[in-house]
Amino acid sequence: MADLPEEKPFNRADDLLQLEPYSGFLSLCKSHHTQYNYHQDLRVLKMFLESHQLNPAQAQPQDMARFAGQLTKPGLTPSGKVRGPYSTRSMKRIMATARSFYRYLASVQHISNDPTAVFHNMPIRNPQRNPRPLPPQDREAIVKSLQTSDLEAQKISLVVLLGFHCGLRVSEIAHLQVKNLDFTQGTLRVIGKGDKERTIPMTEALQKLLQFHLETRAKGENPVISAYVYPSVRDLKKPINPHFLELMVKKAAQWAKLEDPDELSIHVLRHSFGTQLAESGASVYEIRDLMGHSSIMVSENYVKLASTKGRQAHQKAFGSSQQVHALNLGAFFGVESVLKRHRVQIQKL
Numbered sequence: 001m002a003d004l005p006e007e008k009p010f011n012r013a014d015d016l017l018q019l020e021p022y023s024g025f026l027s028l029c030k031s032h033h034t035q036y037n038y039h040q041d042l043r044v045l046k047m048f049l050e051s052h053q054l055n056p057a058q059a060q061p062q063d064m065a066r067f068a069g070q071l072t073k074p075g076l077t078p079s080g081k082v083r084g085p086y087s088t089r090s091m092k093r094i095m096a097t098a099r100s101f102y103r104y105l106a107s108v109q110h111i112s113n114d115p116t117a118v119f120h121n122m123p124i125r126n127p128q129r130n131p132r133p134l135p136p137q138d139r140e141a142i143v144k145s146l147q148t149s150d151l152e153a154q155k156i157s158l159v160v161l162l163g164f165h166c167g168l169r170v171s172e173i174a175h176l177q178v179k180n181l182d183f184t185q186g187t188l189r190v191i192g193k194g195d196k197e198r199t200i201p202m203t204e205a206l207q208k209l210l211q212f213h214l215e216t217r218a219k220g221e222n223p224v225i226s227a228y229v230y231p232s233v234r235d236l237k238k239p240i241n242p243h244f245l246e247l248m249v250k251k252a253a254q255w256a257k258l259e260d261p262d263e264l265s266i267h268v269l270r271h272s273f274g275t276q277l278a279e280s281g282a283s284v285y286e287i288r289d290l291m292g293h294s295s296i297m298v299s300e301n302y303v304k305l306a307s308t309k310g311r312q313a314h315q316k317a318f319g320s321s322q323q324v325h326a327l328n329l330g331a332f333f334g335v336e337s338v339l340k341r342h343r344v345q346i347q348k349l
Helices: 022-029 032-051 061-071 088-107 115-121 136-144 151-164 170-174 204-217 242-255 266-279 284-291 296-318 329-333 335-348
Strands: 187-191 197-201
Touching: 022 032, 032 061, 032 088, 061 088, 061 115, 088 115, 136 151, 136 242, 151 170, 151 204, 151 242, 151 266, 170 242, 170 266, 197 284, 242 266, 266 284, 266 296, 284 296
Parallel strands: none
Antiparallel strands: 187 197
């Protein structure tokens, strides 16, 4: 078994990544966003090994079992901040990163036995959670309150529509490029999780706002010329930090006077997109394709939720003597137009 290089001391946050060609291996088989997450998770592993005065090659199965147990307890982040127990999803991701790293060490014969094999005896189940979309009245309020008076207001409104009318993830919005907007066909193209590409129809409102915003930012005293729809303020050649997109969404929630503006996130808008598709009659396959789900089981959650809401709405509408006219929410918010365009595209294939 080959020893780890002595000339590369294990005393910095990124030293795990210096075990070349592991970082090169990641760049070949993982997306930029996934690489970033791996880097962050490796810092957690590095912090644990360092606290136990272990070199990566010295770790044993019992050490990795202790590492997994430590994730379930409060502690410190690699940056030194106090944290609570990691969520189930974060634990699974960190453990998967550790497995990948040690499999690489085994493949290049830095180690003879993979200590993370012990993780196979630690099944961690994700709690089954339904999507948590905005209620219909809040969806209506947030769309009606959007503003376009200046560049900043346009950026905030665009984030809302990209999340609610297209179901984009925050990382997909951050990395959305101008070249991937097709105003002739009325579609946009994104690279989602696992480097999977998908094409999503745009609503008329989103198209008009995108065109207006791109034209406005290219004019004036300080024109913004960038490949990204949301470039970094410090470097126009790089995408914006997703954290700033989340702040924009909370500003939109304040415009709409939502009860708890801090609870609104881009992922909540994405949940609202999927839920409204289901309420408008979309099949699980259409929801999967439009949202970029890896499994149809995830898409089924939206259909189940819409079915529950449908029963509640029916009881409210017809369970009393009052006669209530049904509202076509999909058409009102523009999501139904996305569904219609998607079906037209499928028929053309």
